[in-house]
Amino acid sequence: MKQPFAWDHYSDQPAIIRDRALKRQMRRSALPSLIKTFLIALITLPIAFLLIPFIQRRTITGKDFFGLGVNLDKEPNTTPYLIEELGVQKLLIRIPLWEMDRLHEYVAFIRSFSGKHITVALLQDREHITSPDMTRDHLIQIFEALEEVCETYVIGSTINRAKWGFFSVNEYLDFYGVAYELKKTRFPHLKLIGSNVIDFEYHFSAHTLFNLAKIRFDALGSLLYVDRRGAPENTQMGFNLMGKINLLFSLMSLSPKTSHELIITETNWPLKNTAPYAPTSEHECVSEEDYAAFMVRYHLLAFASQKVSCVYWHQLIAPGYGLIDNREGLLRKRSAYEAYRMMKSHLGDAEFMSYSHNADEYRLICTTPRGDLYITWTLTSAPFYTYKAQS
Template structure:
């Protein structure tokens, strides 16, 4: 990345922009776009709030719902081994435009994962944002080289953070338009998703969904982190995770620019005491136990919404936020085994319903013609282990205790036939 943009290899993201004068000057140049973002948000967000109750749920295919982010350059042999162990059907790979010379290595990795659906997240740098001819040339190279191997291309990422290279939504709109024009003229069979807004900052999303640029999305990509609020059920401005999903789905439903498809292409919680590998400060970090609990509950609530087509956990191997820690030695965190059991249990499941009563959650599925309930509670409580229960912990351990402890860690409870 060119100065003043630098990549932080510890946390796998751009470093903070320290030149305040540069940032201010760039934002002044984009002031008209920033005003459009504010204006669009003031109109679209209230309308979407009013119409939220009228958006119909869709039937989400659980087989393709669970996705996992992987780094194709990190511990390749181990990555492939772990993916086989997890039996994950969909993966997301990041590719940096400023590393276009690595395309051959990327393709080699992709070919080793031909049995999985692959989302390729194409990361921008400032040079490609400013030089759209360069962007067109490199995107054309990528699309040509990977023809038929990629299920979904995500164009751009984290567009509402200046350190990632965009200083306005219009800069992103121009950027995405290059990819869309290539699709329409030379690569009609590829699937493009975009928007790429991080966190609950939907005024930026509104501007990507309602504008006069002549492009369309095959679906919307959202980096819907909720880690700064703690648990996924916690409120932000009156919105828990489920409410944020519902509002975003409504905006997509209203937009003339996108199919009614939503992919959460990045989310996680940073893990305590892993600096400098954690992508945020220690204040936002959580224990490995809570990391596991919050990950599961994020997936469960997203699947229960029946409005999200896939959720991609970021990511498989990473010291500060991954299912596996690779510093000093290879350590599979408990969350790795929880992710594995979740996939094993729910990849073929049919969602039935979600019941919530005073902070107690019961999620119900049909799994191989058996009724499965998943229980957790925001306030620790107990439940009698009935004779017709088969109970498993979050990592698949059978529980025979007469009294079940229901709390932060979800329990899987199969209801025996005949009840």
């Protein structure tokens, strides 16, 4: 029998479906759910767009805003020291459900980050999507193993890409429902982050937020990549990064399925000349200098929106998209590493005051224990941090 699954080493993906006939069959079976997705989006997205000016933002401080993704398979012994050097308190660690035989390794890795707030992202494969009993057993093992270490979990990832196993939102809602039932019956203290749509495909987000499934998200997760548009200020269908955040936050605020907290669980830019490690083609890749600039401006815009509780940058170490390159057994800190450290040092204890921009300049003003912080930047110059004493 032809094996329909194969492993993709470079994009951290599960075994993906290779059999085209099987894939076509799955897509046909998902058609009713896809029609439902279209109809829900047709109703809810225009309403969310119209209500953007009337949706109140949250109060987001720098203390809880900055997060980093770290990986067991990328310099696990050195990573804790690098995290301390950056001053990051919030980490996202991914556990693939198809690697349950390595659970003890993941638990040890997570425990190595003493005093940090850990969010664990549970990655699915097709086998777990179609086997709720196995998923339930594996989730119980993970929740019990991390009982005193982690209370926050991202349930599923990249749900709108068939190569990650899901062929419809209905399948995802059933998958999430397994975790939600465990939360209600056995682990009430857990915080479950759901939805986790990748890119600006909010018709899928709408369906996760408006449905009759007996589930609820403690926070809404989004893999809000904007890399294919270049700079975060660039637009897609008329929406730049802040516009996309505003629309998603408005959509979420209308939903009875969430606590109205938005978390960006993954984003980055792919880097030039890093094939085969870059997750996209060379056409979408950027230079290390642009990567550092876009990364900082992404964070500044997301913080200025005051609608994103945390941004988890993906990730600390990765040849094709990380702050550090670890090819050939060497650790090379890219310019983005220092840019991230500087940004975190200025904004890590900041409180938002105001944001404005014109055609040529962007300005974010915050208050800090060191005085009022003024951050200005343009599309061609790096952010400039200045302080003014509080009167």
